[in-house]
Amino acid sequence: xxxxxxxxxxxxxxxxxxxxxxxxxxxxxxxxxxxxxxxxxxxxxxxxxxxxx
Amino acid sequence: xxxxxxxxxxxxxxxxxxxxxxxxxxxxxxxxxxxxxxxxxxxxxxxxxxxxxxxxxxxxxxxxxxxxxxxxxxxxxxxxxxxxxxxxxxxxxxxxxxxxxxxxxxxxxxxxxxxxxxxxxxxxxxxxxxxxxxxxxxxxxxxxxxxx
Numbered sequence: 558x559x560x561x562x563x564x565x566x567x568x569x570x571x572x573x574x575x576x577x578x579x580x581x582x583x584x585x586x587x588x589x590x591x592x593x594x595x596x597x598x599x600x601x602x603x604x605x606x607x608x609x610x
Numbered sequence: 611x612x613x614x615x616x617x618x619x620x621x622x623x624x625x626x627x628x629x630x631x632x633x634x635x636x637x638x639x640x641x642x643x644x645x646x647x648x649x650x651x652x653x654x655x656x657x658x659x660x661x662x663x664x665x666x667x668x669x670x671x672x673x674x675x676x677x678x679x680x681x682x683x684x685x686x687x688x689x690x691x692x693x694x695x696x697x698x699x700x701x702x703x704x705x706x707x708x709x710x711x712x713x714x715x716x717x718x719x720x721x722x723x724x725x726x727x728x729x730x731x732x733x734x735x736x737x738x739x740x741x742x743x744x745x746x747x748x749x750x751x752x753x754x755x756x757x758x
Binding site for chain 1 (some may be wrong): 643690
């Protein structure tokens with residue numbers, strides 16, 4: 558079993574799969590934020606990626 | 611990030627995550643969802659408390675469970691998991707209130723040196739995306755995994 562210390566040093570977390578959460582996939586959640594995101598995309602578009610040194 | 615964080619659960623497409631905040635106010639289940647937008651590969655991240663009685667998700671509630679750093683680190687780790695599986699995606703985040711967006715900025719600022727090795731981070735200011743700056747009060751944020 559992974560220890561808390563190991564868990565905390567990982568950037569990519571170990572995720573326990575729980576497919577009972579699938580019900581939230583189709584549920585309309587955070588709709589106001591999605592609307593805001595869509596408005597921003599329409600007005601501003603995406604950032605221009607800069608080259609990383 | 612080498613920070614305390616909670617164990618995450620997710621369904622197998624890694625778009626809905628859950629974890630439990632533990633603190634003086636008790637055990638509070640939290641839900642994170644990456645939702646599609648009108649643009650392909652551009653997702654909104656939403657995050658809130660799960661009401662066990664009604665099943666509703668509240669993203670405006672202030673839990674005050676004394677673990678905001680740990681909660682933020684857990685949310686960031688869900689972004690790592692999601693973008694690991696979907697490396698081409700952009701993830702958009704904004705707070706449900708101005709105060710909460712400011713909190714996000716403070717959180718990103720705190721860990722920017724660490725996350726900037728793995729993500730391009732931009733903030734929205736006056737209808738323009740600009741590279742994240744700790745001193746600027748942004749309206750929203752967007753991140754993309756850096757290709758390595």
